[in-house]
Amino acid sequence: MNVNFLDLRSNYESIQSEVEAxxxxxxxxGQYIGGPEVEAFESEYAQFCESEYCVAxxxxxxxxQLSIVALGIGAGHEVLVPSNTFIATWLAVSHxxxxxxxxxxDPATWNIDPRRIEESISDKxxxxxxxxxxxxxAAIDPILAIAERYSLNVIEDAAQAHGARYLGRxxxxxxxxxxWSFYPGKNLGALGDAGAITTNDASLAExxxxxxxxxxxxxxxxxxxxxxxxxxxxxxxxxxxxxxYLEGWNERRRxxxxxxxxxxxxxxxxxxxxxxxxxxPVWHLYCILHPERDRLRVLxxxxxxxxxxxxxxxxxxxxxxxxxxxxxxxxEIAENYADHSLSLPIDPMMSDNQxxxxxxxxxxxxxxx
Numbered sequence: 171m172n173v174n175f176l177d178l179r180s181n182y183e184s185i186q187s188e189v190e191a192x193x194x195x196x197x198x199x200g201q202y203i204g205g206p207e208v209e210a211f212e213s214e215y216a217q218f219c220e221s222e223y224c225v226a227x228x229x230x231x232x233x234x235q236l237s238i239v240a241l242g243i244g245a246g247h248e249v250l251v252p253s254n255t256f257i258a259t260w261l262a263v264s265h266x267x268x269x270x271x272x273x274x275x276d277p278a279t280w281n282i283d284p285r286r287i288e289e290s291i292s293d294k295x296x297x298x299x300x301x302x303x304x305x306x307x308a309a310i311d312p313i314l315a316i317a318e319r320y321s322l323n324v325i326e327d328a329a330q331a332h333g334a335r336y337l338g339r340x341x342x343x344x345x346x347x348x349x350w351s352f353y354p355g356k357n358l359g360a361l362g363d364a365g366a367i368t369t370n371d372a373s374l375a376e377x378x379x380x381x382x383x384x385x386x387x388x389x390x391x392x393x394x395x396x397x398x399x400x401x402x403x404x405x406x407x408x409x410x411x412x413x414x415y416l417e418g419w420n421e422r423r424r425x426x427x428x429x430x431x432x433x434x435x436x437x438x439x440x441x442x443x444x445x446x447x448x449x450x451p452v453w454h455l456y457c458i459l460h461p462e463r464d465r466l467r468v469l470x471x472x473x474x475x476x477x478x479x480x481x482x483x484x485x486x487x488x489x490x491x492x493x494x495x496x497x498x499x500x501x502e503i504a505e506n507y508a509d510h511s512l513s514l515p516i517d518p519m520m521s522d523n524q525x526x527x528x529x530x531x532x533x534x535x536x537x538x539x
Contacts, residue, residue, distance in 0.1 A: 171516050172474040173524045176355055180519040185411060189361075192407040198286045201403055204383075211406040212366070214413055218333075219342025221368040224377035226401035229350025230329045233360050233365040233380070234299070236399060237347040237348050239326050243268050243296045250290055250298040252282040253484060253504035258351075259301055259327050260485045268296070272486055272496055274503045278444040280304065282340030284312035288320075297323040302331035303342060304480070305357065305423075305454035306445065310336050310344045317345075325349065332358040333420045337448045344370045352409055355422070357454050360405040422518035423453040430456055430514065433529035437536055455480055456516040459533075462539045463510045469535035475514035475528050478513045498507050 182189065196207050208226050216224035227233050243249065245267035250257050253272035260270045273291050276283040282300050296318060300308035310326070317324045326344065328334075329351035334341045342348050352364035369375050380387055416430025427443075432440050441459035445451060457480060460466050467477050484504040486496055514528055 171524065171527045172209050173476060173520070173528055174517070175234070175476040175513070176477050176516045176517050177353055177468070177519050178359075181517075184519070185415065188411045189408055192411045194402045195531060196407040198260055199403070203393075203400055203403070205403055207403040207410070208406040209415075210353075210399050211401075212323040214410060215329055215366060216342075217350070218340070218413060218416075219368045220340045221343035221348070223368065223369045223372065225367045225369075225375055225378040225382065226406060227365045227367065227378075228401060229363040230327075230349060230353065230397040231258045232281060232382075232397065232399040233326060233349035233351065233367050234259065234380050235265050236378055236397065237367055238262060238266045238268065239381060240374055241297065241323050241325070243323070245292065247296040248292060248294040249488075250282075250287060252299075252301050252303070253303045253486060253501045254481075254507050255327070255485065256329075256481060257485045257488060257490070258329070259299055260363075260491070261299060263299070269294075271295070271486070272492070272499070272501055273499060275303075275507075277503055279306060280307040280443075280507065281315070281445050281446075283307065284309050284316060287313065287316050288398050290504055291316075291320050291322070292337065295320070296321060297325055299325045299327055301327040301329075302334060304443070304451075304457055305330050305334055306443070307331060307334050307336040307341055307449045307452040309446065314345060323347075329353075330356065331378060331452060332356060332417050332454075332539070334452045335450035343370050344531075346371060347374065352405070357420060357452050358412055361408050362402065362405055364401050364405040364409065365399075366401070369386070370505060377505065405453055419518040420452045424451070424519075426516050426518075427453045427456055429522075429525050430516075430529065433526075434458065434532060437533055439539075440532070440536060445465075453516055454511050457511045459510045460512060460536070460539070461509070461510060463512050465539050466532075466535050467512055469538055470531055473535065474532040475531045476515060479508075479511065480513050482508055484508045
């Protein structure tokens, strides 16, 4: 049996007629930038996230970057970021001229550890960006409490957490700004790049709409040095089709994760994810740890099981940040994850037989490592 890491074709085929009708509707509209399709998605996604406003943009990186700019953060400022995350979180800070200060994760959840935040706050610190990594919400309430004490902004990076809940409430409006990516492989994915920001702050929503459109609200009148970061109406139409299916797809991901937890929890040298109390993950990724990760991956590939590594090189080790000293801090936890984590297939299109096959393949491979 072969098990792909993610089968986007099957996902598309499951709703093919609806997607194609939506694309055709968008093409026939004659509106190819902004317009009713984008506005309808913004309204529907805001409602889904239990937030007041949604501002659709071109991609997840620019959702973060525009959020940072909207808060007035730039050169001379510092932003606290997870040491264990995809590099886009860091790049958004760097593109705005601010400095990334990496914070190690909680070893149990892999998310930014609130207990490590205060020691890194300086008079230059302006914000903290918790990432809801792999679809498990970070500890938002403790982070917000720290931010309030030090007058910091909180920008959530929810690129992997569409539909997740923290203490019963959907991710999307806990902090001042929450950013989203709709990259095709996400739980809610477009058929190309797309992103958004959700917020309950009307003035920030208006500022973001200005920034995404060349700093302009009235054509040819530019109030800010803005950007071109607008969601394509075709992608908005596709996302509108997919949104009603998201809860069902997420529930299937949860069912797969439960089977993995039950089947792998007692396997020697395998560390399975820990779910924090009060959170409801959406399992964008299911990552395990193993001391011989690379050998294990080869054996699984030989068994027909495709796996990925998220992420093999942490941001502070990337050539893009070779000129940064990060105050000489140890980032051993992030490095351990990079060296030993392995992402197993977790796709709502997977059958129970495929899930069981992955479990059996892991059990057998561990015996041979």
